[in-house]
Amino acid sequence: xxxxxxxxxxxxxxxxxxxxxxxxxxxxxxxxxxxxxxxxxxxxxxxxxxxxxxxxxxxxxxxxxxxxxxxxxxxxxxxxxxxxxxxxxxxxxxxxxxxxxxxxxxxxxxxxxxxxxxxxxxxxxxxxxxxxxxxxxxxxxxxxxxxxxxxxxxx
Amino acid sequence: xxxxxxxxxxxxxxxxxxxxxxxxxxxxxxxxxxxxxxxxxxxxxxxxxxxxxxxxxxxxxxxxxxxxxxxxxxxxxxxxxxxxxxxxxxxxxxxxxxxxxxxxxxxxxxxxxxxxxxxxxxxxxxxxxxxxxxxxxxxxxxxxxxxxxxxxxxxxxxxxxxxxxxxxxxxxxxxxxxxxxxxxxxxxxxxxxxxxxxxxxxxxxxxxxxxxxxxxxxxxxxxxxxxxxxxxxxxxxxxxxxxxxxxxxxxxxxxxxxxxxxxxxxxxxxxxxxxxxxxxxxxxxxxxxxxxxxxxxxxxxxxxxxxxxxxxxxxxxxxxxxxxxxxxxxxxxxxxxxxxxxxxxxxxxxxxxxxxxxxxxxxxxxxxxx
Numbered sequence: 001x002x003x004x005x006x007x008x009x010x011x012x013x014x015x016x017x018x019x020x021x022x023x024x025x026x027x028x029x030x031x032x033x034x035x036x037x038x039x040x041x042x043x044x045x046x047x048x049x050x051x052x053x054x055x056x057x058x059x060x061x062x063x064x065x066x067x068x069x070x071x072x073x074x075x076x077x078x079x080x081x082x083x084x085x086x087x088x089x090x091x092x093x094x095x096x097x098x099x100x101x102x103x104x105x106x107x108x109x110x111x112x113x114x115x116x117x118x119x120x121x122x123x124x125x126x127x128x129x130x131x132x133x134x135x136x137x138x139x140x141x142x143x144x145x146x147x148x149x150x151x152x153x154x155x
Numbered sequence: 156x157x158x159x160x161x162x163x164x165x166x167x168x169x170x171x172x173x174x175x176x177x178x179x180x181x182x183x184x185x186x187x188x189x190x191x192x193x194x195x196x197x198x199x200x201x202x203x204x205x206x207x208x209x210x211x212x213x214x215x216x217x218x219x220x221x222x223x224x225x226x227x228x229x230x231x232x233x234x235x236x237x238x239x240x241x242x243x244x245x246x247x248x249x250x251x252x253x254x255x256x257x258x259x260x261x262x263x264x265x266x267x268x269x270x271x272x273x274x275x276x277x278x279x280x281x282x283x284x285x286x287x288x289x290x291x292x293x294x295x296x297x298x299x300x301x302x303x304x305x306x307x308x309x310x311x312x313x314x315x316x317x318x319x320x321x322x323x324x325x326x327x328x329x330x331x332x333x334x335x336x337x338x339x340x341x342x343x344x345x346x347x348x349x350x351x352x353x354x355x356x357x358x359x360x361x362x363x364x365x366x367x368x369x370x371x372x373x374x375x376x377x378x379x380x381x382x383x384x385x386x387x388x389x390x391x392x393x394x395x396x397x398x399x400x401x402x403x404x405x406x407x408x409x410x411x412x413x414x415x416x417x418x419x420x421x422x423x424x425x426x427x428x429x430x431x432x433x434x435x436x437x438x439x440x441x442x443x444x445x446x447x448x449x450x451x452x453x454x455x456x457x458x459x460x461x462x463x464x465x466x467x468x469x470x471x472x473x474x475x476x477x478x479x480x481x482x483x484x485x486x487x488x489x490x491x492x493x494x495x496x497x498x499x500x501x502x503x504x505x506x507x508x509x510x511x512x513x514x515x516x517x518x519x520x521x522x523x524x525x
Contacts, residue, residue, distance in 0.1 A: 017250050024279045024286070027421060028300055028314070064437050074435035078336065081231040090438045125245040125442045127296060 012115060012134035020053065020129040030060040032121070032129055039133065044114050052106055052118070053129065056099065063095035096122060156452045164445040168246055169310040177445035179238040181323050182308050188237060188323030195233070195341070198378050199226050201371050202348050206355050213358065218351065225344045232337035233322060240441040241327030242313035244294065244302060252295035259290070284420035301421065303404050317403040326403075329439050335397065338390040345386055349379040400429040 016039060023033040034053045036046045073091060077084050103120050111118055111131075119130040164177035172181050181188070199222070207219035247255065259275055266272045275290030277297050288297045291304050294311045298304070303315035305325045314328035326334045352375050396406060400422040405411055411419040423429055 017254070019251055019254050022299065024281055024288075024300055027281055066432055066436050070437050071431065071435045073438075077438070081228050082235055082333070083231070085438070090440070092437050092440050096440060122440070122442055123444075124248075124251065127244065127247075127299070128251060130251070 012136055014132055015135040016133040018131045018133065020131065022127060029064050030121075030126055031057050037131075040116070040131065043116055043133065044111070048110055052110075055102065056121075056129070059095055059099045059102065063092045156454055158450050158452050160448045161451045162445065163443075163447045163449050166449060166451075167443065167445070169243070170308050171243075171310070173445065174238075180240050180443075180445065181237055182318070182320075182325065184307075184320065185323045187320040191233070191321045194378065194382070195226075195229065195344075198348065198375055198382075199344075201375050202351075205371055206348075206351060206375075209355060209359070210351055214354075222344075222347060225340060225347060229337065229340045229344050232333050232340055235333040236319075236326065236330045236337055237322045237324050239324075239330045239333070240443055240445070241325040242315075242329040242439065243308075243325075243327075243441075243443055244296065244299070244311040244313055245443055246293070246311075247295040255290075255295065255297065282420040284418055286420065301402060301405070314402060315404050329441065332434050332436075335390075335393050335434070338386055338393060342383070342387045342390045345379050345382045348375065349383060352376045352379065397430055397433045398426040400433065 018037045018039050020032050020035075020037070023031045025031075032053050034050050034057075036049055040049060069091065099122075100120055103118050107118055115134040115136070117132045117134070119132065121127070121129050124130055162177050164173045164180075167173075170183050172183055172185075173179060174181070202222065203219065207222070210218045263272055275297075277288040277290075278285050279288060279300070280286070281300060286300050288300065290297050291311050293304060293309065296311065298311055299313060301314045302311050304311045305315065305318050307318050308325055310325070312325050312327035314331065316326040316331055316334070318325045319334065322334065322337070324330070352372060356372060356376075393403075396403065399411075399419065401411060401419060405419075411422075423432065
């Protein structure tokens with residue numbers, strides 16, 4: 001349908017947004033629910049969606065892992081009164097960059113062609129993964145009020 | 156319309172003050188913070204001016220050197236605690252807020268007229284313990300576990316500990332360890348100065364001492380004495396909290412004490428592990444992109460009389476015209492369907508969505524800027 005992001009931008013209008021919530025079952029570490037929202041049922045395969053969320057969860061787990069490396073970083077930083085952060089990037093920041101790249105890739109390869117767009121959770125306070133659902137401007141016209149599940153008309 | 160670029164911190168809701176173009180973030184009332192600065196630098200200045208020359212000569216020059224290092228560490232920790240983002244959770248944008256409202260309404264079902272709807276609470280299970288997440292009416296979100304809304308700063312803060320007027324900021328997830336190190340190092344500094352004051356008094360007792368410096372000495376001792384009890388006590392209290400992985404907020408509310416004792420789901424049940432997590436855990440990034448850029452449209456005075464609202468709840472993605480303008484009902488409510496389309500400020504422009512390049516850049520820029 002949409003072959004790339006440029007096309008998405010020029011010929012689609014925003015129809016709806018879905019918010020994937022945090023999964024707190026294992027504590028306060030950053031993890032998102034992998035439950036497949038019904039609004040996306042007609043737009044994308046469940047496995048692709050789950051893979052995206054699971055990969056993101058793995059990235060966040062890597063960033064927040066408490067172990068040898070985080071202790072070293074913490075102690076070294078403390079010894080320099082945290083001044084070292086003026087010139088060094090923290091591990092979390094490094095992983096966030098990887099996440100941004102991953103999301104961009106996913107958008108380009110998988111989501112935009114299906115008329116969807118993922119917003120990086122850091123732009124939403126790490127609270128939700130916002131997925132915007134687009135309708136093809138030409139075909140759905142004034143049907144923006146219609147139910148979100150009937151996105152199939154856009155195809 | 157004039158479009159100008161503003162930094163996001165200028166548009167943040169909440170009662171914080173920002174300095175250095177968004178690099179520094181503090182609470183509004185800073186009076187007590189200045190007092191803290193004054194007390195610490197004042198007492199240390201007296202110590203360095205009046206005690207150290209004597210101590211360096213008669214005991215060892217290492218004494219003032221160590222005092223200087225300790226003083227610098229204390230100041231670094233204080234400033235880091237006071238100036239950083241404690242872990243503020245940004246408020247929900249309109250679409251997210253609406254989405255949550257709909258979920259709540261769906262969960263509540265039909266409330267008979269005249270009856271108050273049930274309180275907005277979400278139950279989650281964390282490590283086999285049921286934790287209630289409360290809804291924040293100001294921020295329009297369900298607060299994550301351990302987050303709390305600070306009424307002084309008007310923000311929800313993650314892992315909220317308390318609002319500390321002495322540092323002029325909230326203490327939360329991102330700055331708790333700096334706060335703890337501040338109280339710990341200040342305790343050490345106070346004990347250090349106190350000890351050497353006593354040593355000085357004792358050693359100088361027999362030879363004549365000038366009266367003025369004697370009085371200053373007494374002043375230092377007094378300040379140290381009172382500081383000692385409060386700061387050392389506070390350090391002890393927080394050491395206790397850290398070993399149990401609790402926050403001051405939870406302790407005050409009695410969340411994990413009394414009949415709930417031993418049920419703290421966040422604790423690793425191991426003092427070392429708890430301390431390591433709190434003090435040596437990862438350094439969490441700020442999710443408030445304070446120094447990011449935003450487009451703000453202001454009307455040219457001669458144009459339409461109705462002022463256009465500036466994007467106070469602007470999207471966090473720069474260069475984006477809020478899709479809200481063009482938009483659709485998240486719910487399938489017929490009333491809303493046609494009007495938004497007509498009202499769309501005719502910027503024949505397609506609501507452009509930020510390209511992922513901008514997103515990536517923004518994240519990188521944000522991390523750099525922080």
